[in-house]
Amino acid sequence: MRSHFLAAFSVLRPARSAGLALALSLAGPAAQAQFQGFTPTDSLSPAGRLARYEQRTPHEKLYLHLDRPVYLSGETMWFKVYAVDGTAARPLTLSSVAYVEVLDAQHQPVLQGKVALRNATGQGSFVLPSGLGAGTYTVRAYTSWMKNFGPDFFFHAAVTVINPAVASGALSQDSASYEAQFFPEGGNLVRGLTSTVAVKVTDKAGKGIAGAQGKVLNPSGAVVATFQTQRLGLGTFTLTPTAGPGAYTAEVALGKKLKISRKLPRVFEQGYVLHLDDTGPDQLAVTVSATTTLPETVFLLGHSRQQAAVALSAQLVNGRAQFVVSKAQLLEGVSHLTLFNGAQQPVCERLYFQRPTHALAVAVQPDKAQYTTRDKVLLQVSGADQQTPVAANLSMAVYRLDSLTTTQATAIDRYLWLTSDLKGAVENPDYYFTATGPEAAAAADNLMLTQGWSRFRWENVLAPAPPPFEFMPEPNGLVVQAQLLQAGTGRPRVGTLTYLASPSRITRLSTSLSDAKGRVKFEVPYLTGPRDIMLQTDAQQDTTCQITVLNPFSERYAEAVRPPFGLSARFQHDYAKRYLQAQVQNVFSGRYRNRYAAERVDSTSFFGRPDELYYLDKYTRFKVMEEVLREYVPGVLVRIQKGGYRLMVADKINQTVLSAAPMVLLDGVPVFNINHIMAINPLKIQRLEVMDSRYFHGLALYNGLVSFTTYKGDLEGFALDARVLVQQYEGVQRQREFYAPRYETDQEKTSRLPDLRNLLYWNPEISTTGAEARKLEFYTGDQAGRYLVVTQGLSSTGLAGSSRVVLEVKPAL
The missing domain is CATH 2.60.40.1930 (Macroglobulin (MG2) domain)
Structure with a gap:
């Protein structure tokens, strides 16, 4: 938060380097004009060092649009992630993964997920467990890069979970006094x-x-x-x-x-x-x-x-x-x-x-002043900058207002321009953007006095050598980190080549060389949902290595003020009603809960097109793997030595045989003991691929490559070496599809299936082009009442905006 502050004073000295010019360019024309008259002392570090530090610390922020502030246990929480440049609020594509957690009052995560970010946005969901206790929970979100600056920089939002059937262990601790x-x-x-x-x-x-x-x-x-x-x-x-x-x-x-x-x-x-x-x-x-x-x-x-x-x-x-x-x-x-x-x-x-004078004006226009149950709603959505239409990326939620929904979440523009730069929770941030007059000015000034702070660490800038960042961005997909230690001594294993694979019909393999702390990092953009991952070193060269997968979620927590929660006797009827509605919806519509969008999958193996490809069903089947290789695969030579089998690959380009052992894979998992491969029943193998020359894979060099693929891509019961670490790992979330019934025909309108939805509509991907309004449609359910339409988002130029519209739904006659 303070880096430009130091850089500004550095550039007051006569120009000495290119770093000085860079710092001036970062400061902006208004500040540049004033900097020229300064002659500060030489106690600060050189301007070039400050400018370089500024270059290497991009300011990243996340904002989550949560579909509503109050949930019943068992319901689905939907959210949209916006990643922005913290300085200009423009979409920032620095990271490709956001980490989202739901924390209880003791900072214990009850739900965790990794969300893929594409073009600085992402979408995700959590199904709240039916046994989750009633209480106030915190939803927080951050990226790997944001972990360098502490949990106070993370996005935080409080949500309420109601569960009359389960006593809460997650209630906020009420203060003993005012x-x-x-x-x-x-x-x-x-x-x-x-x-x-x-x-x-x-x-x-x-x-x-x-x-x-x-x-x-x-x-x-x-x-x-x-x-x-x-x-x-x-x-x-x-x-x-x-x-x-x-x-x-x-x-x-x-x-x-x-x-x-x-x-x-x-x-x-x-x-x-x-x-x-x-x-x-x-x-x-x-x-x-x-x-x-x-x-x-x-x-x-x-x-x-x-x-x-x-x-x-x-x-x-x-x-x-x-x-x-x-x-x-x-x-x-x-x-x-x-x-x-x-x-x-x-x-x-x-x-x-x-107060910002420029904002994204989000306009939402319903087609009717009033609706009935099971009625079609048509909305026109547009974004503008001072009445000039602009392209924007928006998200929308439509949920029912009742006695349990007493608070509204902080909108994206309020968060980016105010609350994210202040310490603690800001009560009623809307007031500081809408109220006018001396009283509003005094209130805003009092807020700055009571909740201001600085979070930038000057010692990092002034240090002779800026400390390295512990966490790096993830620009190309999820990064799995692990640590290698020497068994017995606990010392880091340095310079050890390590392999990560997840069994699949698509052959993928990642490699990494351990650093001075024994840490390895694998970029695995293909990991989605829960998967088994397997980490190992070459067991024939390294037999004393212990591998531990590191937790990607931050274990540091901000001391945020959390609103207390308690079930009130006067709302007992409302709790029971909402709970019954949620249970009914789960019974009649629960089968739609886990519908996922089709994933676009790159089916190409990591080594690309192989030199030799064999679908074994096209050949006469042998019962011994040795016969398969000798009869059908001329590029692979089988040798028997004292230790058992050995494979070598013929280098066809150089007309020679590569004497060193090739990399052998089974469903993408390295197998270093060839005797185990030769013991596999060939009838379990569908495909065999061979690379006939040396192959560079990151820092690894393979003397040819032989890849076996089973029919299901699940190793077919193959017994891995005891030193291989096998662990279930959660990749980025699959995209769950939001389901809402449609009532287009008379038969659908008269259906006896109840529709007691509290959330009528959720759309995390609304793109406006600026040329004309975007049209959206959905249907009301069986519950009359008032429904809040919350729409918010960003333009490509960094304008943030939000809109709230109330729909009236009356019972059908």
Whole structure:
């Protein structure tokens, strides 16, 4: 989050390298014009190093459009994944796999899945187990690359699961009391310097409490400040500390009887304080106060999502300095205003929110004002940028509104421009995009004071050699990682060639050489669904290697605030009704749950077209494999030595015989003991392929290749070497198809099969061309009521937008 911030100050020195020009180009024209007047000290690393660091850290974000916020156990959760460049919000094709999890209150994953990303989007689903306890769960999503920056960067969303039949073990832990938190503007309280302090007061559910009265007491018990919370439980007061660390206490009154007491943050003896004033429609004033009385040049950098926008310098005079920041130069969304001291060390930070003026306007137009049950719904969907039609990729969900659906998920534009850059959950993010006037501006400023943060690690930039990233992107498909250790010692096995295969009629094999930590990485874009994978080294050359497949899911968790959950007696009838509806749907429509879209499969073997291909059913069948090879396969020579059988391949190009053993495969799995291959019943083999020359496969070199394929591609009971690691591994999800009945004929409309769907429609792939509106159709079910149509998505230029439309469904006469 801070990389441009450092790069901006680096480029203030006279140009010395190509890295300097690159950093300037990244900063943008507004910042470039201001950078030229700076003459900072040489305490920072060279500009080229900062620019190179910025190049190697693309800012990736994920957003999940979940089909609804409330589920019954046993229902299917559908979702669409959007991968975007965190700076410009444009679709980003850095990763081809997203990792999605459903976590309980103890951060234990109850469901996990890998979703394939194509053109920066993907779609997936989870069938919630019928035994899943009622409660609030967290859905989180991330890529392999995002794991380098910690779980706070992951996408998080809270969902509610209702299961009246099973007691919950996943309930959120209710707070024992209400909470009050205090946040000094800029970061710290400093003795003798006046600070604005933001306050946030919340109830047990994490909701802000407006109207809470509070007072601040000094060590003597005297009241030195008072406050009252405003909208969403946020407020501010002014304090000039004169006492030492931990000396101030706040007392908050929540009604007539309830009071809470909290310590204010520590007071520092030395430091800096920053204060921001919105002085008008065009400018911000940033005032700096410091305990030092010596002259000092301080620097202010404004940056958003790793892009610098404003860089200014000022001189401290008697411990004070002021900056004037033009709002037009700040980027839309959340801006970080960070103060550097004379040694160019970050000492204060303040956030400012500038509401985006450009957004994707998503228009959804129903064909009727009102519908009946089992009625056809026709929607016209389009996207526009300031009334100019644009191409966009959208997703849509239509679900029933009832007493159990009390909250709405954060829309994609709200997430990308606001909540993803803040710490913790933001209550009612829609308010900051729609409300106007002084009260809305004050609320947005209070939000920036109470939930701002910086997540960039400066030590990584300033280090003499930037640390290597532990996790690399997956641009071409799923990557399986494993670790090789020496049996007995536990030391890493370095430089060991390792093979990964998954038995199949399509011959595929991956190889990898272990690194200094004994780790191997296999790119396996063909793995879908649960599959058996087999990892091994050459058992005839390596007999002491232990292989462990590494968990691809992150085991680090963010401490996110989770709304509490509890079954309420007044909703008992609603719980029972929804539960009955879900059970009925499962009985009559459950057979449609696991319908999957047809997969496009590349049936070519990894080695391409073989030099020799034999379908053994076309030949007279022998009962011994040796006879098959000797009679029908001239390119493979069979030799018998003291250790048993040996195979050699004739190199037809060079008219010679390759003396070293070839790679021998059975359904894609390497077999190094030829005696085991020769013991196979030939009647189990359908196809035999031969490569008649040396073949390079990654870092491996094969002296020819002989591939046997069984009829089912499942090894036909072949006994693998005991040293082969066999493990079930979940590949990327297969695409489950959403099913909804149609009522086009009178017979279908009068069918006695009940249709009690809560989710009427789910479409994760809606493409608008900009030329004309996209037409979508579906049918209502048997439940009258109000249905919410949620549509959201992205344009190719980075415009995010969302739309909500309510459909009225009346009972048919």
